[in-house]
Amino acid sequence: xxxxxxxxxxxxxSFFRHWDDYAAKLTDWVAxxxxxxxxxLVFPEYAPLELVSLLPAALHHDILGMRPALQALLxxxxxxxxxxxxxxxxxxxxxxxxxxxxxxxAGTQDGGFVNxxxxxxxxxxxxxxxxxxxxxxEAEEWHISPGEGVKIFEVQGVKFGVAICYDSEFPALAxxxxxxxxxxxxxxxxxxxxxxxTRVRVGSxxxxxxxxxxxxxxxxxxxxxxxxxxxxxxxxxxxxxxxxHGLPDDGVVAQGEWNTEGWLIRELDFDLIRAVRRDGHVLNxxxxxxxxxxxxxxxxx
Numbered sequence: 590x591x592x593x594x595x596x597x598x599x600x601x602x603s604f605f606r607h608w609d610d611y612a613a614k615l616t617d618w619v620a621x622x623x624x625x626x627x628x629x630l631v632f633p634e635y636a637p638l639e640l641v642s643l644l645p646a647a648l649h650h651d652i653l654g655m656r657p658a659l660q661a662l663l664x665x666x667x668x669x670x671x672x673x674x675x676x677x678x679x680x681x682x683x684x685x686x687x688x689x690x691x692x693x694x695a696g697t698q699d700g701g702f703v704n705x706x707x708x709x710x711x712x713x714x715x716x717x718x719x720x721x722x723x724x725x726x727e728a729e730e731w732h733i734s735p736g737e738g739v740k741i742f743e744v745q746g747v748k749f750g751v752a753i754c755y756d757s758e759f760p761a762l763a764x765x766x767x768x769x770x771x772x773x774x775x776x777x778x779x780x781x782x783x784x785x786x787t788r789v790r791v792g793s794x795x796x797x798x799x800x801x802x803x804x805x806x807x808x809x810x811x812x813x814x815x816x817x818x819x820x821x822x823x824x825x826x827x828x829x830x831x832x833x834h835g836l837p838d839d840g841v842v843a844q845g846e847w848n849t850e851g852w853l854i855r856e857l858d859f860d861l862i863r864a865v866r867r868d869g870h871v872l873n874x875x876x877x878x879x880x881x882x883x884x885x886x887x888x889x890x
Contacts, residue, residue, distance in 0.1 A: 591859040593747045593773075595805050596627035597826040600684070601850040602811035602819055604642045608662075611640060612669055622852050623677035629744050633809035634704070634720075634754045634779040636684025637666055638819045650817040652731050656687050656702050663688065667707060667715065674709040680744040681709040682775050684809075685720065685753055687733060703736045706751050706777055716742060718751035722759055731818075741769045747859055749773035754780070758792035760799060764877070767800035772862050774802055779809040779822050786824040794840050797829045801866045801874040803842070803857050804829040810850055826853035833869040835861045 598618065605611050622630045640662050641648065641655050648655045663686060674681045685706040704720035704727065719736020720727075727733040739762055741748050750766030750773075757763070757776045766774065776793045780786040786808065797804040808824025828842040835858075836842070845853045866874045 591746050592856050593629060593745050593859065594625075594627045594854065594856045595773075595828070596622040596625070596630045596852045596854045597805045597807040597828060597845075598622075598630070598632050598636075598852055599808055599810055599824065599826040599845050599848075599850050600633050600636050602636075602639045602809065602813045602822065604813070604815060605639065606642075608643060608665065611643070615669060616673060618852075619673040619677060619679070619681065622854060623679050625852070625854050627679060627852070627854050629680050629682070629747075629749070629775075629805075631682045631775050631777060631805055631807040632684040633807045634685045634706070634777040635687075635819055636777075636809055637686050638684075638816070639813075640666070641816050641818060649815055652818055655818060656731075657689065659687060660689050670707065670709045671713060671715060674711055675713050678711045680711055680742075682751060682777060682807075683707045683709060685777060687731075690734070701732055701734050704733050704753060705736070706753055708742050708751065710744075716740065718742075718753065720753040720756055721762060722755045724755050739765045739769070741766060741771055747773055749775055751775045751777070752793075752796070754778040754789055757789055757796060757804075760796065763796040763800055767802060767874070771800075772802050772859055773857070774800070774804040776804055776806045778806060778824060779819060780824055781821045783823060789824075790827065793827075794829045797840065798831050799873050799877070801831045801833070801869065802862055803859075810848055823848055825849070826851075828853065828855055828857070830862070831865055831869070831873070833865045833871070836865065 688705040748770040750771040793804040806827040809822040811822035827844040830836040
């Protein structure tokens with residue numbers, strides 16, 4: 590039997606005066622989830638942007654200027670998450686961060702900034718998944734660049750992929766992760782309206798259905814008029830599954846209250862996912878290839 594206890598954060602943006610206040614907040618959040626037995630902790634998209642509060646006030650609404658300024662804090666952010674993952678023996682999908690790409694030999698940035706979710710292992714390993722599909726805000730105002738490629742991570746015998754917010758709305762991305770072995774899709778999100786949250790929720794549920802896997806949705810919460818970057822964010826932590834044998838009829842394993850901060854923690858039985866892929870009421874995972882072949886054949890007529 591393969592059981593993984595997962596924790597999805599409905600994580601609120603705070604205003605800090607000192608780095609130690611951020612470190613104390615994150616330490617408390619990780620300790621609480623680990624204390625309830627979670628082995629995989631998922632924080633939302635752009636959760637560390639509360640660190641904008643530590644930058645000069647002139648940068649709080651300067652969405653281009655804050656990006657390079659945030660790079661000075663990144664090493665400490667990574668070190669803190671690494672220590673917490675090791676200390677508690679957990680894996681952490683950290684809140685995604687605008688990361689500057691390496692400099693070219695000519696001394697210029699190659700492609701600017703990406704939206705990167707770091708994955709911290711209990712053994713001290715560090716990996717990451719970049720967001721691949723940019724929202725209009727990211728592309729047109731913030732000038733965040735798409736990353737490249739999908740990756741697979743593993744915790745306690747379960748392989749998982751990370752689909753950052755808008756990425757969950759594109760079937761091919763999750764399909765590539767599932768074909769690489771993922772049985773769990775982790776979806777950190779930042780949505781400024783109920784409509785935005787619904788799009789990510791529906792996308793995540795569809796990806797769980799198509800790939801017959803679990804999806805864990807961790808949303809950012811914010812009422813932060815002091816910064817343009819994440820001034821408003823809404824949602825509820827949720828866990829989704831295909832509606833089939835042994836799994837919920839509505840595809841919702843669990844969900845928190847709307848706009849209510851805290852951890853949503855549940856045990857997920859991956860034997861159920863494997864059984865459904867083998868012998869469910871329907872076999873979406875098996876039939877995906879036949880479906881594509883029929884589409885191609887129809888186009889040729």
